Amino acid sequence: MTTDDETVAPRLQLAATALINGSDLALAALPRETGGILVGWYDGDTVVVTDVLPVLDKRAGGHHYSRNHKRAQRVLNQHRKQTADKNVGYVGEWHSHPAPHPPSRVDLDSLAELTEVTDQTVALVVFAVNADGAVSPLGAAGRRHGRTVTIQELVVESEPS
Numbered sequence: 001m002t003t004d005d006e007t008v009a010p011r012l013q014l015a016a017t018a019l020i021n022g023s024d025l026a027l028a029a030l031p032r033e034t035g036g037i038l039v040g041w042y043d044g045d046t047v048v049v050t051d052v053l054p055v056l057d058k059r060a061g062g063h064h065y066s067r068n069h070k071r072a073q074r075v076l077n078q079h080r081k082q083t084a085d086k087n088v089g090y091v092g093e094w095h096s097h098p099a100p101h102p103p104s105r106v107d108l109d110s111l112a113e114l115t116e117v118t119d120q121t122v123a124l125v126v127f128a129v130n131a132d133g134a135v136s137p138l139g140a141a142g143r144r145h146g147r148t149v150t151i152q153e154l155v156v157e158s159e160p161s
């Protein structure tokens with residue numbers, strides 16, 4: 001992971017619904033991983049996540065989840081149809097970790113790949129299940145400046161429910 005001191009650290013605001021849904025989905029999938037896409041909008045350097053949408057991966061295991069692109073597009077289209085707020089769109093990716101582990105090297109590499117093809121910040125939230133059953137949202141952000149992709153830790157703030 002590289003850090004870029006010249007720019008403001010990005011922040012992620014996780015709506016209460018998003019935190020609850022992500023935690024519930026992570027727990028329901030145990031002992032496997034699950035995941036999908038983050039929806040919301042950008043507010044300056046803050047990524048506002050209004051909800052987490054599940055995208056099914058039948059082959060997900062205890063250490064892997066792979067997000068299918070076509071299925072994700074369908075889930076996103078469906079969500080946008082049902083949401084009155086037209087500012088809501090794709091802002092990133094999420095998946096769960098059945099153990100309290102932060103985003104892995106593989107996770108950060110695939111985040112970098114996604115970041116290479118967009119001008120927007122791409123957020124990643126890992127919902128990590130702790131030994132006591134509590135779920136911690138751990139974030140990373142990918143940003144592209146020209147040809148350089150920067151991956152940073154993302155401070156996750158969640159709204160009180």
Ligand SMILES: [Zn+2]
Nearest residue numbers: 097103104107
């Ligand atoms: Zn992971």
